[in-house]
Amino acid sequence: MTTRKKLIAGNWKMNKTSADAVALVSEIVAAVGKQSDVDVVLCPPFTSLESVGRALEGSTVKLGAQNMHHESSGAFTGEISAAMLRALFATHVILGHSERRTYFAESDELINKKVLAALKNQLRPILCVGETLAEREAGSTLKVVQTQTERCLEGVGRDLAPSVVFAYEPVWAIGTGKVATTAQAQEVHGFIRGLLTKLFTDPVAQKVRILYGGSMKPANAPELLAQKDIVGGLIGGASLEARSFVDLVNAATAVV
Ligand code: PGA
Numbered sequence: 349m350t351t352r353k354k355l356i357a358g359n360w361k362m363n364k365t366s367a368d369a370v371a372l373v374s375e376i377v378a379a380v381g382k383q384s385d386v387d388v389v390l391c392p393p394f395t396s397l398e399s400v401g402r403a404l405e406g407s408t409v410k411l412g413a414q415n416m417h418h419e420s421s422g423a424f425t426g427e428i429s430a431a432m433l434r435a436l437f438a439t440h441v442i443l444g445h446s447e448r449r450t451y452f453a454e455s456d457e458l459i460n461k462k463v464l465a466a467l468k469n470q471l472r473p474i475l476c477v478g479e480t481l482a483e484r485e486a487g488s489t490l491k492v493v494q495t496q497t498e499r500c501l502e503g504v505g506r507d508l509a510p511s512v513v514f515a516y517e518p519v520w521a522i523g524t525g526k527v528a529t530t531a532q533a534q535e536v537h538g539f540i541r542g543l544l545t546k547l548f549t550d551p552v553a554q555k556v557r558i559l560y561g562g563s564m565k566p567a568n569a570p571e572l573l574a575q576k577d578i579v580g581g582l583i584g585g586a587s588l589e590a591r592s593f594v595d596l597v598n599a600a601t602a603v604v
Contacts (some may be wrong), residue, residue, distance in 0.1 A: 352557055354386045356581055359370045359445070359584050360414075408487075412442060415443070442515075455499050474513045476561070492539060509552050513559060518533075527563040530575055557579040
């Protein structure tokens with residue numbers, strides 16, 4: 349069996365001032381900052397990247413951003429480049445989150461440009477895909493996920509594909525308390541792995557980590573994380589408190 353190190357990523361969204369962020373990180377680092385059984389990534393807002401990065405120094409916890417622009421510099425008011433994130437020692441960047449797709453009209457084509465720019469700058473994209481409730485009810489979940497996957501990965505070579513982390517996030521499960529059943533989640537995770545096999549060959553596909561996201565909590569995590577193709581979680585609400593986030597890291601450690 350392939351051993352893929354589990355990854356638990358916290359997506360803080362638009363929450364926490366820099367001071368609040370440092371307080372939260374200190375608690376997380378004290379609890380899980382020395383372990384290396386599970387990869388842990390924290391994705392604070394841009395304004396806290398530097399202070400959180402400093403608070404993470406000397407720990408095993410990594411730093412991620414929630415978005416970035418695909419150009420390297422220039423007249424793009426309000427935007428942040430991959431090089432700027434790298435300069436703050438970020439290693440990961442969430443791309444294509446459904447909130448970006450919905451509220452900021454991000455298309456697969458745009459997300460694809462960001463994925464390529466991130467990889468070019470040695471940042472690992474945490475690429476989010478997932479269907480809306482209407483799409484699930486219409487029976488088009490797999491088609492939607494296939495289209496998003498193929499379009500967002502266009503131009504990504506076999507050599508860099510294992511650096512992409514996937515997050516399957518059913519839109520109807522994000523922040524709603526409605527978690528996908530383990531069977532629903534595993535079905536889509538397995539399907540994504542199959543697509544990656546077709547795109548990049550099986551050995552490459554086996555290396556890619558596919559996280560589940562959408563109301564993952566300490567109570568439902570063990571069952572989800574025990575699924576063959578669920579290799580971690582992208583956590584929103586439950587990442588905003590040290591206790592629940594640490595419990596999630598521990599849940600992932602327990603199923604290593
Ligand atoms: P949630 O968010 O855990 O609050 O559902 C997950 C996400 O949006 O990444």
